[in-house]
Amino acid sequence: MSTFSLIVTLASLSLAAVMAVLLARMRREEQQRSDARVALLTGMSATDFLSEDEPAPDPEAFAAEPLYAPDATSLFAAPVPPSPWGPRLAIAGAIVALLAIVGSVAFRGSTGGQPGTPAPLELLALDHRQNGQVLSVSGRVRNPRGAGPVASPTATVFLFGPDGAFLTSGRALLETATLAGGAESGFAVAIPVNGAVARYRVSFRDSANRPIAHLDRRNSAPVARNQ
Numbered sequence: 001m002s003t004f005s006l007i008v009t010l011a012s013l014s015l016a017a018v019m020a021v022l023l024a025r026m027r028r029e030e031q032q033r034s035d036a037r038v039a040l041l042t043g044m045s046a047t048d049f050l051s052e053d054e055p056a057p058d059p060e061a062f063a064a065e066p067l068y069a070p071d072a073t074s075l076f077a078a079p080v081p082p083s084p085w086g087p088r089l090a091i092a093g094a095i096v097a098l099l100a101i102v103g104s105v106a107f108r109g110s111t112g113g114q115p116g117t118p119a120p121l122e123l124l125a126l127d128h129r130q131n132g133q134v135l136s137v138s139g140r141v142r143n144p145r146g147a148g149p150v151a152s153p154t155a156t157v158f159l160f161g162p163d164g165a166f167l168t169s170g171r172a173l174l175e176t177a178t179l180a181g182g183a184e185s186g187f188a189v190a191i192p193v194n195g196a197v198a199r200y201r202v203s204f205r206d207s208a209n210r211p212i213a214h215l216d217r218r219n220s221a222p223v224a225r226n227q
Contacts, residue, residue: 012099019092119147120213121204124184128200135159135197138188141174141204141214145182152207153179155187162198 126139137157143150153174159167170191179185204212 008099012096015099016096019096023092118150118206118212119144120215121150121153121179122217123202123214124217126202126218130193130197133192133194134190135193135200136188136190137170137200137202138186139202140184140186141179142184142217143179143181147181149181150179150206150212152177153185153212154205155189156203156205157189157191158201158203159191159193159197160199160201162196164198167193167195167197 122142122144124140124142126137128135128137130136139155141153141155153176154171155174156169156171158169161167168191170189172187172189174185174187176183176185202214204214206212
């Protein structure tokens with residue numbers, strides 16, 4: 001797992017935990033406020049609103065019609081507002097799901113979304129020969145045993161002058177089209193030159209033009225010289 005995917009995963013888990021704590025706290029506070037309102041309304045419904053200074057009404061002044069007396073609880077009951085927890089939980093769930101998707105995509109991109117880095121090739125031999133104005137660099141490489149196959153590998157040779165300045169370069173495919181694990185292949189690159197060559201450098205690339213590292217398994221590295 002890469003550092004970026006690890007950071008995204010930890011951030012997602014931390015945000016989910018914080019959101020869960022905040023939602024639980026808000027739900028508890030909302031429940032406490034609801035209980036307080038119910039207790040207040042219940043107390044108000046049991047209170048006698050007729051003051052002592054106000055004269056009591058004469059029962060004979062009213063017609064003897066049956067009056068509808070609503071229940072005290074329903075009289076003072078406040079309308080129940082819609083709960084805000086539905087939208088809050090939906091938003092929190094969407095945020096957590098989005099972070100989880102981002103973390104999952106980042107993890108897949110760091111592991112299986114891109115092909116793995118090829119194992120370094122082993123440079124077994126390297127030689128050069130100059131014929132007139134053409135420098136030929138040849139050698140042999142091996143793909144380590146147990147490594148994945150390398151399709152269409154190429155060898156690139158860079159030439160440098162006595163002052164260290166870059167002169168030119170050449171490129172050629174290896175003799176083996178697909179270099180399997182444990183297999184060896186030779187290569188030869190012919191490069192036209194117009195000046196003195198002091199040294200050269202060899203590198204390798206795969207079919208997608210990505211550089212492949214290599215380990216020098218020779219006893220000594222040659223230096224190109226004009227003959």
